[in-house]
Amino acid sequence: MLTETTFTPWASLGGGILIGISAVMVMGLFGRIAGIAGITQGAMALPGAARDRDWRIAFVLGLMAAPLAILALGGTIVQTVPGNLALMVVAGLLVGTGTALGSGCTSGHGVCGLARLSGRSLAAVATFMAAGFVTVFVLRHVMGGL
């Protein structure tokens, strides 16, 4: 699926700063990395999860309340989700398995890991970005569509 999107540097920068503020809150208040894969594992008490579940459950509920708050305040949300459900199940399995196995996702290794100047996180980010670029290239330009 190919949907044109417009370049939004200011909204993206502003949204990024909000994500950063949240990551700093999680460190300042709870002393933890704001990695969403890890927080989800913790909230759901999946294997490998940390102990303090209370704030993690609340964090996930806050994440899910965000679109509802934006809509309630009269905002609009532009979103195009791929419609091939079998592919989305495969994608979800890969994202869940990969982030649990690799101990982090775009927020844990990306934002928080890079902000800590962690070499391990830099290796993870370089690897998942490269895998993402190659995957989209193959899907769109070799297999001819998504």
Add this chain to the structure above:
Amino acid sequence: MRVLWGFLAGLIFGVGLIVSGMADPAKVQNFLDLAGAWDPSLAFVMGGATVTTFIGYRLVWRRAAPVLNPTFDVPTNRRIDRPLLTGALLFGAGWGIGGFCPGPALTALPLLAPGTLAFVPAMILGLWIGARLKSAPVMKGTA
């Protein structure tokens, strides 16, 4: 207090994901499509978030301890090993196929797009599988 602050942090994170465009899989896939409809917006998300976090971490680390927990608990593992790189490869492939990473998928859930409803349960199952795989014999040893 812990629950209230946790909720607020999640809410701010989610609003950031939506405002930035990170919660729109089309935008993510176009960012990853260097050879096609390339949309560089997400580089600004990562840049804004990482620089803010870099500065903020150094401010809060001046404290002896976080406000609502006894200690700072920051990863100490420095090894670039097989689980890390295998996991990142699988994650990147899934990110390219679905256009979602974990945060945006969760924040998009209440919008009830069929693709999101297929993705999130599979992702949670994957988190369980990945945690199990991490301790599998094949993942021992260096990359």
